[in-house]
Amino acid sequence: MADAPRHNLPAEPNRFVGRERDIGDLCAMFDETRAVTLCGVGGIGKTRLALRVAHRLLDDFADGVWAVELAKISRPELVVQEIAEVFGLESERGRDLTDAVVTRLAGSSCLVLLDNCEHLVEATAHAAAALLAGCPGVRVLATSREALRIPGELIWHVPPLDLPGSDPSAAESVQLFLNRARAAGTQLGEESLPDVARLCRALDGLPLALELAAARTRMLSPGQIADRIDDRFALLTSGDRTAPARQRTLAAAVEWSHDLLSEAEKTLLRRLSVLAGGFDLDLVERVCAEPPLSESRMVTLLGALVDKSLVICDEDRGRFRLLDTIRQFAAERLADSDEERMVRDLHLRVLCKLQERAFDAEFLTPGVTWRERLAAHTGSRDRLADQRAALEWALRSGNITMGLRLCMRSSGLLSLGGSAAEVVGWVERLLRQDLSLVVPEQIGLAKGYLAYGLLSRDDLDSGLAAAREGLAGMAGDPFVLATAHTVAGGALLRMGRGDEATVHIDSALAVARENGDRFNEAGALIEASIYSLQRGRQREAQRGAEDAYAVANAHGHPWILAMAASHLGLAAETRGDLESAAEHYDAAISWLRELGNRGDLAQNLARSGRVCAQLGDLPAARERLAEALAMARECGLRQAMNRCLVSLATLARAEGDLESAVLASSAVATLRESMGQRTGSVKVDELLSAARAKLGEGRTTSLWSRGRSRPPYEVATQVLEGRRPEPATGPLQVGPVRGSLLTAREQEIAGMLTRGLSNKAIAEELVISPATVARHIANIMDKLGYTSRAQIAVWAADHGVPSA
Template sequence: MTSHNLPAEPNRFVGRARDVDELRGLLRDQRLVTLCGVGGIGKTRLALRVAGSVVGEFPDGVWLVELGRITSPDLVAHEIATVLGVREERSRPALDGLRVRLRGARALLLLDNCEQVVERCAELVAELLAGCPDLRILLTTREALRIPGELVWRVPPLDLPDARHPDAEAVLLFTDRAMAAGTRLAAGDFDDVARLCVALDGLPLALELAAARTRMLSPAQIADRIGDRFRLLTTGDRTAPARQRTLLATVEWSHDLLTAKERVLLRRLSVFAGHFDLDLVEQVCADERLLPREEVLDLLGGLVDKSLLLADGGRYRLLETIKEFAGRLLRKEDEHGWFRDRHLQVVCEMEERCFEAGLAAPRASWQERRRYFVRSRNLVDDCRVAVDWAVESGNALLGLRLAYVASAMLAVHGEIAEGVDWFERLLLLDLTGVPPEVVALCKGALAYGMEARDDLAGCERVVAEALKEQEKVPHSLGKGVTLNVAGVLLLRTGQFDRAERHFDEVVATTRQHDDTFNRVIAQSCLAVLAGVKGQLRLAQRHAGEALAVAKENGHPWHVAMATSQLAAVAEWRGDTEAAVTHYRAAAAIFDELDNRVEMERCLVMVAKVAIARGDHVTARSLLAECLALAQSTGQRLGMARVLRVLSRLADVEDDVQGSVLASAAAVALAEEMGEPVASGRIEQVLARARDRLGEGRTALQWSRGRELDPVEIARLILDGRREQGPLPVPAVAEVPHPVLTAREQEIAGLLTRGLSNRAIADELVISPATVARHIANIMEKLGFTSRSQIALWAVEHNLGSA
């Protein structure tokens, strides 16, 4: 009968099936396997599970030696000997007795919690392995032994939930332990459970302590309070060692094992947002007094070895629990403000170098630029916390400098919204002492962001301020951006002649100052204007010049933008083959740059060309991809583009209902953005619908298209659900129209045209708020719940005309 002293599992083992299988395999091939990880990660429980699963493979026993309570190195051999029943003799060291006991034995030793006596453990393990060739040893420790033959296996946190894996290991563990605590979770709790699991980094001990709290608090309440996790998570297993009964005790146990300088570095690392590298740590955390720069690398290695810092390919990360603990220590030492200031300064200087070399340089190859974009991308999380600190500390100058360069680098990837938020918060600070040119450039960058996210009214206001403030500022890349934004605003609001004069001026100015960045944009916009006017040769010339300048500049973003403009010109000329080739080439570059906004724009145009060619299968596939991209970016303009092309697809596939719904949804989005609507195409759609569906049903579908979720409408068309019949007509009560006032009847009639509150207000010369009150009154009087019901009722009572 096989011998072992493994304890019975106290509760159900959850998850880690892959880990158990991998470790079982390693124990067959490796003589020494060390499980390393931060306190609370589940090293002991995993090791016990693995050891229990291989008992049958070790005829001479599987033996657990618990070293967590041992503080003197001299007692380690004694503890192992006691477990194995080796009797110590006064004239012979315990190690000799252990060699005799284990020589020739096919046994597994599980040495648990070795970190506080790690050096003595290393010596003993090396001696035992050398003298006992059939022995296998499995250890758990926060710091590896670092001896020959050791295989270090770092225990990962439990898998975290996401959209594809809502039942991840962390969720299963929390749910299981909550049930053990007498709590039965409801279906509505699981979003909060997922939020909690992510906040706790999938750390098993933290999850178990949180689950114990469900006796008193809901998952939502626990998640809301998790910022104070060390006070909240204090109810542990009474039979566990004291260091494992609360989260704070577990982390403090790890911290107490550090050297003085490792403790200094750990607390300073708390200023970083997420992943960081050696260069950033050396610039932010080092000083001449406590932490010389030349020692930082070795100290980082020490924190990794002690499992308080995660390392991955030259980048490092603190678990949130460790980060919060370290941040408390930084505040306790009164270093928080100084190092947050230092972090802001260093991150700003790094981003400015990335901006100058990666974006602003007038001529450089992509190979030369690329590493700066990668560096900037890696700094995004730190930019966020640095801007937050600039706002909190009132450091407007550094905050604006950082926001300007960081938002420009993000914009190349199509990420606009965050920069807008940064500028809006920073520009509200006291700007005394901030050079006027910095304010002017930042307002221009804010206007760019507003235009890109379709806030045209806000853009018009801010760009006017920026232009006025930049009159006395020398030309720069930022000033060129402001000038281009002003031109794009004119273009998008239909002021074509003014826009053309503006872009001509920009081209002349950027030539004079060798600003290839903004010249590409201006020439591309001139190509658009020429195309709108039907001047296709001129459009081709401008687009060709834009591409030539883009290639000269060397940035692929410019090349992609100019290539997509060439595609548009080819489409206008009727050369669909060239259009598709150019659009796909541009989309591929945008994909490489991870610019999903522009990638979606190009692929939508390919889908439009595919529809014109009669290739509906390709169009449907592309539009499904574009829908996913538009959703992921959250941009209304992208969603409106998809819907407009889907309306065309529905039209040619004889889905009249879908065509109306998609067009209505696209118009609603355009009105929300303040975009002009191409009424000619809309009238064609509605005219065909009236012929097929009749006046009332067309009005109904138009109104419903404005009310329904645009994504649902897109999926309706993509899935071909029109075959299931038309959407159900909302119930309309038999209510005589005289129950409504004359104004209410008038507004009900206007709803048959699918007008927005703003459009109705403009037509009746009243305020949108008054329209909203009238519509609410109509719903109450008629017992309706939607505008589409009112529209259908109005058609049936001859109150309006589409």
Template sequence: PAPSAAPPAAELLALDAVRLFVDRARAAQHDWTLADDNAPAVAEVCRRLDGIPLALELAAARVRSVPVALLAQRLIDRFRLVATQDSTVPPRQRTLARLIDWSHDLLQPGEQRLFRRLSVFAGPFTLAAAEAVCADEALPLDDIAEHLAQLVDKSLLVLQRDGGRYRLLDTVRQHAATKLRDSGEAAVHRRHLAHALALAEAARVPLGGPQRASALAALDADYDNLMAAHAQGLQLGGGAGASVANANAVHDDDSARQALRLCFALREYWISRGLVGPGLAALQRTLAHARLQAADALRARALFDTGHLFNLSGAPAQARGVLQDSVAIMQRLGEHAREAAILQPLGLAHAQLGEADQALRCFERAVLLSRQGRHTRQLAAALLQCASWHRLHGSPATADAHYQEALALAESLGDDELAAAAWVNLAMLALLQDDVADARLALAAAVPRAARAGALLSVLWVLDVACVLAAERGDKVLARHWLELSESHYRRAGLQRDPADAAFLDRWRQPLTVGPATR
């Protein structure tokens, strides 16, 4: 309503903005009520704030300490004082910025310090994370919980009731980030990077075992924060556009290296969650960093991860190039165990490029080095690759022996993803030999393991075999359904089947894509 025409309280409640203000005011002070005597002030507040929900929440949070009439007057004075001269900024955006700035200025010094430091979190965060990242001599750890509660009460911070996490709304976070940049507190970004790295590395081992599902869920919850920390690490390390603290910041090699280690820790997560494209982009940005050009084990590992993701995204030529560079570094350093790991995706790149002999040499050397080094999981993975080569090239007995050994190793480790891969490959091998009964048994064993693993590729392998089994019993409708579902996931995740799996499916693909569907 216009300032000269504020209606009675009952009529004001018909307005969405007023109802929101009243609701948030009562949340701040349970006995607060809208009455005819304060209705004009409430109307003025809503008008001044253009009905913007976040702005109304911020203002309403103040009624516990400021009468609404005084609140309206302060808003008038404040907006007149900080009126922007930038006519390119939309009026509603100017209104919200002014109110956030005003709310910030009313905070206690410790609350202000925490508010700006929380801007390093791009997504929801826990109390423990806030304590680890934001506390220091100027902001004692014991004060963090109380300051968080105050920021929630003042609507500058949201507490998510379902998971007990906090988050800053994007608009508020941008404002807080500006405050942090102006403060020059670069140490906050370093602590955030260290915290993110510790979290991701703690999940890396569980990702390869029985606790895989819970590890994936933990990374899901913090993924936005992890990627924000990665970007901050590159900036702190002197990457392109570095400006995290200020233009005169001293950059450090350690931050760039921590950003790279964060990529290492997230590789399996990216694959499992169908984030190969974003993961590959992050690795390439990191590899291009000026402080990470030394031909050492760290760079070799980065090249290895990049090549692996190139393979999965259907870019074998690029994969072959970076993986050959990685192998060369490891051979020069005498790191044979790591060489064995790199040879597997290198062999796959050769296979995708039609270089069968080179592929087999890579797979067989990976098996040999893994046996010599007694690296059980790596040996199981190398055996799977070697077996699939033999399956593709018409040696089912050799393929079966390798699959069986890989399966035994995977089961001994409790590694559901590797075990699911072994069972699915055994199902494919059985189908290629027209043994439908054994294929069904193998798929039945693969399904629960794939479900527990929570890895996208495991699920896609299961769908491909389910498609062929449905086709074998003449159910074209169901077979097409499984095929279309699998294909859509491959496309959405930016993944490609390896040569052996693609050849397996091609045997049944044409009958499924032509002619009428029958059941």
């Protein structure tokens, strides 16, 4: 298995010039200081210096160096979310995300680089302070135009580059200018040094200003540039006299660069500011080619902005981006113009159309290969920054209809790529707005879409409620209708309400088949097969799994293929065909790796590890479970952690470690209760019977209580590392072991089965419906691992469960 990456630092776009002394001093400071903030005006080189320091410190932190880019977000509450996403954590309802991040990093030795904090300085300060307080091995390096003002912070004011002295060629500012001029295609000789030195002094050694000036050497000499920059500085002396001199200098440099553009270039630059992420020519043509600009001029105008260093392009010139300082400058010009609403409305409409086209290719269009569907999904993920900007504008402008429309077709926001929290947040924010102009059918569809996100993050009750609310008012979109029914069915199955689930599953199948929707048809068939497994009908479950895989294969989406393959593996594992189960899980793992879905990948790695343990390949089992556990922790999803614990219990039993198996199974029980989940595949009663026989009632009870009281990850780590539970050192006051995990009603019904009563007779005696009795009996079978009423009756008699 390849080593996990130890950083996410971007490659430097060009040669780093100067600041060697600063880098050495900053690196040394982390021996004694836990928080350093690089302060200075925009364009002074804070980010480049921070990245160079971070690269230099890579070997000093066992758990790596991780950059969190905050410039792309605009709301304070997203600061912690952005940090969480870097470390693979996802938000859950009812759980404080800051606490989750602190828990994740509590034992880590790493450097966290918080870049571009100034617009969110208060929220960033709170997040950084929490990290430092709760994570002793974490160090924070921040860049901001102002200090965070947190305890223990060392503030480093980033100076300009060294200005020319007696030997101009030795000055850092001159070296930078010459290097960037050379990159622009201009070779400057020694005769230019006096003018270059004058220019560097005029620009106060500010890196961004020097780079902008160097880009002009294709058409102007250094002397001509210096003459014009001096003039521009004079024009700014009547501005804000309280602003720092360097800030005015940078503003002059950017303003000067802007004023040298043609009117058409200025128009394109300010329109480009609405493009929040990287962009390609196609997106520029769609969003920016409105009068007085035309689509035919976009290539020339964009090329001109690239040549002038106002737009950055990648090596193959296929993707472009704006520097943040330039974007902010251009956005201010757009806001001052009379075209901001037009451009932002167009951006929102274009994003909707692009996402709808991608959604069709990913899910709806027949005959598309899985590679093409994956490409459509990847494209949606690549446009995430633009989708976020468009959704912010929808909220700001009150265009809720278009905002919901974009959410409904944004697979990049869904958990298929590994995250469910974001789409939930956007839809909830949109639905809190004035909905008087939104048609009820669209509100219903949005709630159906919301339900999928809620279920994906293990919020069963809320997901079921949202699905039902959506179904009550939904019309016009059969794909979302089928999805909502499948979500409701899946939630009910996990909650142990199989009879209710089948109503939704049957409805999902009917809608999907009527509309040729193979994606949702496969999903509904998987849920139907799960219900068959819960009822002990293995042949029926196997046929359902095979049908689901055939339909998924005909559709071709890698996620639904992975889900179908995973369920084929579960069906094979249930009937004892472990070799086939291993093959199916491996197929699912391959697709999920390519898709980048860590939550589902963790669950399938755990299942694969469980099969390896049952086959006796304990090293392979431990390796896969280690990867699954690390991924489950990074995702922060409880269901993924649940799967890991289930499989670790199996591994412990295979190694003859009943104590660890009891500990893990107890943690599983607690985790499932926290999710409202009533079903599972662990035969807990059989395990506890074996534990009581070997370990004794007292030790078994102690282990069970300990597993329920400790954090799931802590229990999982102990079992994975093979550390056996230590014996209790004193008297332990605990309640009885709930060996069967049965509710009081389920125990009551189990006892009544010893009397040979039918469902109808039990229903009459308890004053409930026969269907409810049947549901309880199915739950009992699942929890005890039995397949007949007779087995339940024997179990109840053996355990002294009252029969009346």
